[in-house]
Each structure stands twice: as structure tokens, then as C-alpha cells.
Amino acid sequence: MTAIIWYRFIGQLHQLPSYLFQRTGHKPALALTFSLVVMGAVAHPVWASDPCNPPNLIPQPVCDMDSFHGSPPRQIPDGWTEFVLYGDPTFLNDPHSYFGTGTLRIWSNGGTFKAGIYTQVNVTPGAGYRASISWGAPNAPDHFGRQLGIDPTGGTDPNSPTVIWGPMHWGEGRILNYPPGEGPNIDVRARAVSGTMTVFFVTDHPSSTGDNLIYIDVIALYPDESAPAVEIPPTPVPPTDTPALEAVAAFAAPPTATPVPPTPTDTATPTVTPTATATPTATPSPTPTHTPTATPTATWTPWPTALPNSSSGLFDNMVLTQGAGTVARELQPIGLLLLSFISFSGAGLCAGSLWWLRKKNSL
Structure with a gap:
């Protein structure tokens, strides 16, 4: 119970950066950093890691983003893969974390972007699951949308129609899994279609106020039998492929019309032209043989x-x-x-x- 109370208390500190920015006019990044330092001083790492413990199915180090690989601008938490839908943001490990250890920061100085990360989890086909994120904290909340998605087929394309997306949240709210009626919650549910399920997190930053960033940490996947059944839209796609094959077959069919060349046997009709040999009937020209009738001259x-x-x-x-x-x-x-x-x-x-x-x- 004590851990829950502290967790809720720390969550309320998400209002501090906006307050400092409004009162002092300092950069949002500095205000957010100050609030994170305060939260780090009062929050205990053991309590912070609770969302990554069972029944969560994402391995604890992957859920808690304890370690990273690569280097900026593509420094990614182990077990996760980045994707960029537009823009050119920087991914890096930021030591200022609400939950201790590291935190993924996605940022751009004056640029806009839509990007995120995904991980694949072994699941039971047909079972229901719920994806949840504890920390999605931007320094300009009104300029960042935050959203979770699940692909029950295990695909890794965020643009795929098989991805089931939860609500997109804009505005205040850095903890994104409050109980209903208590604050923002962008959880998403789905039933597994295969033995692998993919969890996506995406942030949309279509407008910039300058040096803008968002901190991301603690993304979990829990069993949840309230998840609705899933109808996979790609199933009608294979039938569209078969007509294509039929079209190819139909196109290939005309070559069978090649038997048409035998019709040139009509050329045999030129054999009628030999009937023109009837012209040799002009041989009656030998009729001049009547000239022998001149022999009667011998009678004289x-x-x-x-x-x-x-x-x-x-x-x-x-x-x-x-x-x-x-x-x-x-x-x-x-x-x-x-x-x-x-x-x-x-x-x-x-x-x-x-x-x-x-x-x-x-x-």
C-alpha cells in the first residue's frame, strides 16, 4: 500500500514542469529536468519497478529499459526496435528517470516527427492481453500525442492494418495508465492470433516550440481476458492475389491462339491459279495448218x-x-x-x- 501511495504522489509531480515554465519562462526542458531530479530524490527504485514484475510478460530489463545499445541519434533500449514514420528525431538514453536507471528520450530541436519503438513477446494463441505504459512525459504536452498498439499476429510494421491501436492522448499527463476516471489511460487490449504478439509505442510531434522532447519508460504486457476477439483484415488479401493469378493465366491464354497460323493453309487456294493453265488452250493457234490447202495450187x-x-x-x-x-x-x-x-x-x-x-x- 505504501508503494502505491508513493507512486501516486510522484505521479502528481508531472504538473511541476508546466508550473515552473509558466512562472519563470525558462525552457521547458530545464523545468522538466528539475522536476525529475526532485522525483528521483523521493522515489525509490524498488517501488518504481513494480509495473515490470509478473504478471507482466515483457522481461523486466526490457520493460524497465535498464540497458541500451547503439549511440545517438539511434541509442535504443535493449529488447526494443525503433521506427520513424516521418521526421528525423534523436533516440538516446537519458539518466534522468522517473523509475531509476535509464529512460528513453526522443527529441528534436525545432523539428517535427512521428516515431516510436516496438518489442515482440511470446504469448498463448487465443488468450487476451493488455499493453500499458507508465511513463510518457513530454516537455510540451500539447504538442505530443502518445499511443500504444498491439499486433496480435506478431507483425512488426506499425503501418499494418493488423495493428490494433489504443487512444491517442494529447496534453497534460505524464503517467499514462491511471485507473479509470483518475487520469490519462492509453492501455490497449487484444487477443493473440499466433504465439507472438508485438507491442508498439508511438509519439506524434506535428508542431514544435523549439527544443522539444519526450521521456518514455516502463511498457508492460499483462494477461487480460476482457480483451475482445480479433478479426484479422489481411485474410481477404489472399483472394485478391488469386484473381491476379487468374488474370495472368488469362493473359497467358492468348498464346494458345497460336494454332491460328494453320489457317494460312488457305494459301492452298492459290492452287486455283493453275486453272489459268487453261490459257494454253490458245494452242488452237496451230489452225494456220489450213495453209496446206494451198496445195490445190498444184492442180494447175x-x-x-x-x-x-x-x-x-x-x-x-x-x-x-x-x-x-x-x-x-x-x-x-x-x-x-x-x-x-x-x-x-x-x-x-x-x-x-x-x-x-x-x-x-x-x-
């Missing part, structure tokens, strides 16, 4: 045989007659009359020639 050859002893004049008449015959054939039917005339004329000449020869021989 008997004319010379009738006059074996004829003279050159008679021969000339015969040639003339043959020429007239050929002309007659070519000029048929009109030339037929001319041929007849020439024939009779030739006959007359022939008869005259015979008569003249006989008369000459008779002399």
Missing part, C-alpha cells in the same frame, strides 16, 4: 504438161495463167470473174500462138 501444174514443145512465149502465158489463178483464189469471189477473163484471154493468146507457129512452119 497439169497445164504445162499439155504443151511439151511449147516455146518460151507459151511458157510465159502459162505462168501468167497460174499467177492469175492464184490471184483469183485470193480475190474470191469477185476475182473469179477476173480469173475467167484472164483464162479466156490466155486461151485466145495460146490459140493465136499455135496458129502463128503452124503458119510459120508451113512456109
